[in-house]
Amino acid sequence: MLTVLDPRTGDTVAQVPIADADDCNGAVHRAHAAAPSWRRTPAAERAAALTAAAAAVREAAAELADLNERETGKTRDDALGGVDASAGTLVQYAELGPVHRGRSLHGSWQATDLMIPEPRGVVAVLTPWNDPVAVAAGLLGAALVTGNTVVHKPSERCPLTGRRFAELVAAHLPPGVLEIVDGDGSTGARLAAAENVDVVAHVGSSNTGSAIALACARRGAKALLENGGNDALIVDVGTDPQWAAEQAALGSFANAGQICVSVERIYVVGSVAESFTDALVEQAGEWASRIGPLVDERQREQVHHHVTDAAQTGATVLTGGERQPGPGTFYPPTVLTDCTPDMLVFREETFGPVAPIRCVPDFATALAEASNDRYGLGATVLTPDMSHAQDAWRSLPVGTVKINAVFGGAPGGASEPRGASGSGFGFGPELLDEMTATKVVHWSPPGA
The missing domain is CATH 3.40.605.10 (Aldehyde Dehydrogenase; Chain A, domain 1)
Incomplete structure (x- = not known):
């Protein structure tokens, strides 16, 4: 039953x-x-x-x-x-x-x-x-x-x-x-x-x-x-940090992060990292009252396990990260920094309202790390640089690449997922x- x-x-x-x-x-x-x-x-x-x-x-x-x-x-x-x-x-x-x-x-x-x-x-x-x-x-x-x-x-x-x-x-x-x-x-x-x-x-x-x-x-x-997917978001230098944070929050927190093409890992390049992170924490606070619960307790336990693993292995929890008291299976929008590729939040699909951030020195590093993943559903790149955008859509081994928008696309579009x-x-x-x-x-x- x-x-x-x-x-x-x-x-x-x-x-x-x-x-x-x-x-x-x-x-x-x-x-x-x-x-x-x-x-x-x-x-x-x-x-x-x-x-x-x-x-x-x-x-x-x-x-x-x-x-x-x-x-x-x-x-x-x-x-x-x-x-x-x-x-x-x-x-x-x-x-x-x-x-x-x-x-x-x-x-x-x-x-x-x-x-x-x-x-x-x-x-x-x-x-x-x-x-x-x-x-x-x-x-x-x-x-x-x-x-x-x-x-x-x-x-x-x-x-x-x-x-x-x-x-x-x-x-x-x-x-x-x-x-x-x-x-x-x-x-x-x-x-x-x-x-x-x-x-x-x-x-x-x-x-x-x-x-x-x-x-x-x-x-x-x-x-x-x-x-499943483990979609990456790359935030390039020259990108407006406030707008990038709004895109990241939408991709990470919409439907409580329970979308097949949700943002699962974020790579921020160089000098934009600090202002982007501050803006994303602010966005998480605004999203807190807009999202519903996770689908059930089993899903909430998985999300919290990923967050706890990150915190125990060196990540910093800037906001969220705790199961909310009271009835229901709510989990707050959560922002993590100091993330590394070996953490569960970067290796596996979390499927919850979690935005894990990894700061990298340059776009080439972001692209290489984003590509090094067993999943291949989708990815997003926020950049004003045309050459970086071209490199990204040609290089990322995923079915869907979105440039300067985490969601959207023409009706009738179809892609083939890759890998797992x-x-x-x-x-x-x-x-x-x-x-x-x-x-x-x-x-x-x-x-x-």
Whole structure:
């Protein structure tokens, strides 16, 4: 049984049964049985179903936001923003799906040669808790519009939010096209190993992603993975320290630091370090009343363990760094200085409102240290120097490089994470390619 506690109060929100082997096998069987009919459904009809689902999601925005607040501690604005993004994503894939196309090839005059994308079959979608509606919309939308059927397992930390969103989508689809199972890591492992699951799409921790990749490799299934990150922020000389601190605070403290591309480690170059650090401490004080709690006590313990490790090995805690008394799993915005690469806050993903700072002598050192990491999700560089910006985006071994902005980007952008952060496109039109397999057809007349 999954017990979900409200991270603001500690009160029980729900108890949800964990799907057993029979439940998982039944869901996969129904999705597998529904696949032949769904793949034959015209792309425009599949798109229309997603468009209708997007409208239903918008109508249920308050309900979904309320569930998300209660299960994960998201602020109301963030929760509503996630719902709005999810509806927009469903519409985006409804528009992209019917124009997803293959290629014609130039062979002999008598023959027709084609490259045609086809649905892969059954997709197991395993989604996270930190943005459960928006992330699910992308993976579900791309899988469904390309003719796949789906078994969706929401995170065990927000089963009510994840299930309700999937139910709103499934209401506009034929039976079996979108199945939903509740459970924990053992449930996800069953789906990853299931014989008739053709793709496992996962957003979550690197350890879980590695286990999924291994399970898929054993039976020839496709693994589509966005795992953890340890995103660096470089603050170059010549950068306005106040503005840089505002960017750093946004990247470190938004959603209590629980964003896949949160700033996890900060490198400050030379003379700007002192003024930047003072401004960031001030920013931490302003953010203290704006963030919600961490998702649960387990996450708060991890964050505090990273902070404690840093303090015990030479870092200085300038603000924050203590678990707050009272109900809930709140943790204050925390700024650390004198950090070194061997500390947990620099080596691993903290996933909390912590801004660890390392002062370095020059930009080349910052770039080299930022690049020396097993993760490869994203990085940000704040610099007025064009040559430094060019060196950064060309050198950093990550999927996304942001110059002079910690968040943002054009709609439809898609990147591939590197290293321990996963593999494959998780967004944009390219996600349609991930959800399909290309078949070559060579068609000649008899006797040619």
